[in-house]
Amino acid sequence: MKKITNSLKIFKIGGGIIDDQDQLNQFLEDFSKVEGAKILVHGGGKGATNQLKRMGIEPKMIDGRRITDAETLQVVVGFYAGITNKTIVAQLNKYNQNAIGLSGADANLINAVKRSVKDIDYGFAGDLKENSVNGKILNLLVENGNLPVVCAITHDGNGQLFNTNADTIASAIAKELAKNEEWEVELHFCFDKKGVMKNLEDESSLILEMDFEFYQELKADGIISDGMIPKLDNAFEVINSGVKSVYIQHASNVGNEIGTKLI
Amino acid sequence: MKKITNSLKIFKIGGGIIDDQDQLNQFLEDFSKVEGAKILVHGGGKGATNQLKRMGIEPKMIDGRRITDAETLQVVVGFYAGITNKTIVAQLNKYNQNAIGLSGADANLINAVKRSVKDIDYGFAGDLKENSVNGKILNLLVENGNLPVVCAITHDGNGQLFNTNADTIASAIAKELAKNEEWEVELHFCFDKKGVMKNLEDESSLILEMDFEFYQELKADGIISDGMIPKLDNAFEVINSGVKSVYIQHASNVGNEIGTKLI
Numbered sequence: 001m002k003k004i005t006n007s008l009k010i011f012k013i014g015g016g017i018i019d020d021q022d023q024l025n026q027f028l029e030d031f032s033k034v035e036g037a038k039i040l041v042h043g044g045g046k047g048a049t050n051q052l053k054r055m056g057i058e059p060k061m062i063d064g065r066r067i068t069d070a071e072t073l074q075v076v077v078g079f080y081a082g083i084t085n086k087t088i089v090a091q092l093n094k095y096n097q098n099a100i101g102l103s104g105a106d107a108n109l110i111n112a113v114k115r116s117v118k119d120i121d122y123g124f125a126g127d128l129k130e131n132s133v134n135g136k137i138l139n140l141l142v143e144n145g146n147l148p149v150v151c152a153i154t155h156d157g158n159g160q161l162f163n164t165n166a167d168t169i170a171s172a173i174a175k176e177l178a179k180n181e182e183w184e185v186e187l188h189f190c191f192d193k194k195g196v197m198k199n200l201e202d203e204s205s206l207i208l209e210m211d212f213e214f215y216q217e218l219k220a221d222g223i224i225s226d227g228m229i230p231k232l233d234n235a236f237e238v239i240n241s242g243v244k245s246v247y248i249q250h251a252s253n254v255g256n257e258i259g260t261k262l263i
Numbered sequence: 264m265k266k267i268t269n270s271l272k273i274f275k276i277g278g279g280i281i282d283d284q285d286q287l288n289q290f291l292e293d294f295s296k297v298e299g300a301k302i303l304v305h306g307g308g309k310g311a312t313n314q315l316k317r318m319g320i321e322p323k324m325i326d327g328r329r330i331t332d333a334e335t336l337q338v339v340v341g342f343y344a345g346i347t348n349k350t351i352v353a354q355l356n357k358y359n360q361n362a363i364g365l366s367g368a369d370a371n372l373i374n375a376v377k378r379s380v381k382d383i384d385y386g387f388a389g390d391l392k393e394n395s396v397n398g399k400i401l402n403l404l405v406e407n408g409n410l411p412v413v414c415a416i417t418h419d420g421n422g423q424l425f426n427t428n429a430d431t432i433a434s435a436i437a438k439e440l441a442k443n444e445e446w447e448v449e450l451h452f453c454f455d456k457k458g459v460m461k462n463l464e465d466e467s468s469l470i471l472e473m474d475f476e477f478y479q480e481l482k483a484d485g486i487i488s489d490g491m492i493p494k495l496d497n498a499f500e501v502i503n504s505g506v507k508s509v510y511i512q513h514a515s516n517v518g519n520e521i522g523t524k525l526i
C-alpha cells in the first residue's frame with residue numbers, strides 16, 4: 001500500500017536578508033504563499049553587532065566567528081530571540097500564518113553544549129550533538145496549523161543560553177523531523193545568491209543540480225568558495241539522513257525550485 | 264453530577280523581582296514546585312531602561328508610564344521577549360518545567376491596539392480590548408504539559424508590535440481561560456511586598472482578605488496607596504469575570520496562600 005506522507009518544508013534565512021528590511025518583508029510575503037506545512041529558521045544579521053557598538057562594546061570576531069562573552073550573549077539573545085524573531089512572527093501573522101516564535105530553550109527545542117576550548121575560547125557558543133532537537137513540540141505545533149519560527153539561540157538544559165549557528169540548527173531540525181515517517185522533508189537555504197555558482201561573476205553559471213560526487217569534483221577544481229564549503233558539507237550530511245532534498249536558493253526564489261538542488 | 268475541573272494557576276511577576284537575579288532565581292525555583300497547571304506572566308524591570316541609557320538614548324517617562332517610540336520599542340522587545348523571557352524559560356527548564364516562552368505576537372496570543380492619543384502620545388503602547396487573548400494556544404500547550412511563559416509584548420495582527428502592561432496581560436489571560444469550564448482559574452500577582460498593607464510601615468498590618476465593598480471603604484479611608492489602586496480595580500474586575508480568586512503576594516510566598524486574597 002502506498003505510504004501517505006505530507007510535505008514539510010524547512011526554510012532558513014540568513015543575515016543578508018534579515019539586515020535589509022525591504023528584502024526581509026518581501027521574503028516573508030512570498031514565504032507566506034508557500035503551501036503546506038512549513039518551518040522557518042533564521043539567523044541574526046548585523047543587528048546585534050550594531051547594538052553592541054552603540055553600547056560601547058566592540059564585538060569580538062575571529063575568522064568571521066563571534067566570541068560570545070556573557071555581555072555579548074545578552075545582546076545577541078535580545079536581538080535574535082527578541083527583536084528579529086518577534087518582528088518576523090508579527091509580519092507573518094499579518095498574512096495569517098499562525099506563526100509562533102521559538103528559541104532552542106523553549107519547550108527544550110534544541111539542546112546544545114558549550115563549544116570546547118581548543119586554540120580559541122568562543123565563549124557561550126553552543127554546538128549540537130546527536131539528538132539535540134525535540135521534534136515533538138514542532139510536530140504538535142505544525143499539526144495544530146502553526147508555523148514555527150526558530151531563532152539561532154539554544155540552551156544546555158541547565159539554565160545556560162547559547163549562540164548557535166543557524167545553518168546547523170536548520171539542518172538538525174530537518175534531520176530530526178525526517179525521522180517521522182509522516183513527513184517528506186525538504187530543506188531550503190535562502191540567501192543572497194542564486195545558488196551555487198561555477199563562477200561568482202557569471203549569473204548564468206548556476207549549478208542546477210549537485211550530488212556528492214560532483215561536489216567533490218567541484219571542490220577539487222577549486223570552484224567552491226571557502227564560505228560555501230562548510231554549508232555544502234553540512235547539506236550533504238542532511239541528505240544522507242533521510243531528508244528528501246536540499247535547495248540552495250536566492251531568497252526571492254522561495255516558493256519555486258530555482259537554485260541549486262542537492263541530491 | 265459534580266463537574267470536574269482542574270486548577271490552573273496564573274502567576275505574574277514584576278520588575279522588582281526580575282531586576283534582582285537572586286530573587287528571580289529563588290522565585291523560579293519555588294515556582295517550579297507549585298503543582299498543577301501553571302502559566303507565568305512577566306514584566307520587564309529596569310533592564311530595558313538601562314540598555315537604552317547605555318546606547319545613549321534617554322528613556323522618556325511621563326507619570327511613571329513609558330513613552331515608547333520606535334527605537335525604544337526595539338530595545339523593549341529585545342529585553343522583554345528576548346533576554347528576560349528566554350532567561351526565565353531556560354531557568355525553569357533546569358527544573359524540568361517544559362517552559363515555552365511566548366509574546367503576544369506568537370500564535371496571535373494577544374491582540375492589542377495602539378493607545379489613542381489624548382493629552383499624551385505614548386507611542387507604541389498597546390491596550391487590550393475584549394477578547395484580546397487567543398486562549399486556544401494556551402490550552403493546547405498546557406494540555407501538552409508545557410508551562411507557557413508570557414512576556415508583556417503584544418501585536419496588532421498587522422505587523423506592529425507593542426509594549427503592554429503586564430498586569431493587564433495577566434488579567435486578560437485569566438479572564439479568557441476562566442471561560443473554559445474545564446479550568447478553575449486562580450491569578451496570583453507576585454511582587455516585593457507581603458500583600459496589601461493597611462500601613463506600609465507595619466509588616467503585620469497585612470490585609471488577609473478583601474472583597475469589593477471592603478476595598479471601597481479602604482480607598483475612601485485613604486489606606487490604599489495610589490500605585491495599588493489601578494492594580495486592585497483591575498483585580499476586582501477579574502474576579503467578576505469568573506476567575507475563582509486573585510492573590511496579591513510577596514514573590515517568596517509563591518506556592519502558599521500568604522498574602523491578600525481578593526474575593
